[in-house]
Amino acid sequence: GGMALIPMIGRVRLLRQWGGIMDMSMDGTPIIDKSPVDGLYINAGWCYGGFKATPGSGFVFAHLLARDQSHKEAARFRLD
Numbered sequence: 001g002g003m004a005l006i007p008m009i010g011r012v013r014l015l016r017q018w019g020g021i022m023d024m025s026m027d028g029t030p031i032i033d034k035s036p037v038d039g040l041y042i043n044a045g046w047c048y049g050g051f052k053a054t055p056g057s058g059f060v061f062a063h064l065l066a067r068d069q070s071h072k073e074a075a076r077f078r079l080d
Contacts, residue, residue, distance in 0.1 A: 022047050032061055033070060033079040041065060042079065 003010050024047035025031055031045045043061045046053060060071035070078060 023050075030057070030077055031079055032057060032064065032074045032077040034064065034068070035079065 023044050025045035028047065029045065030047075030049075030053070031042050034041050041061070041064060043057055046057070050057075056073075060074040060077075063069075063071040064074070
């Protein structure tokens, strides 16, 4: 497909490449909340910031799981 449109692409030498799924919400904001489905909790949509945010998201997610209510610091990451 790409070589038919841009024949010169066949001469490009790549050092590395990556492919994968980026879990990201539509507005780029992660979601940490319980879902309407009983027993289903969500901590997703981190995309680019997930690795750096893991300690904080884990802390507020553990609070949600233990107390069945959102942590005050995670209020802006609610599903609604």
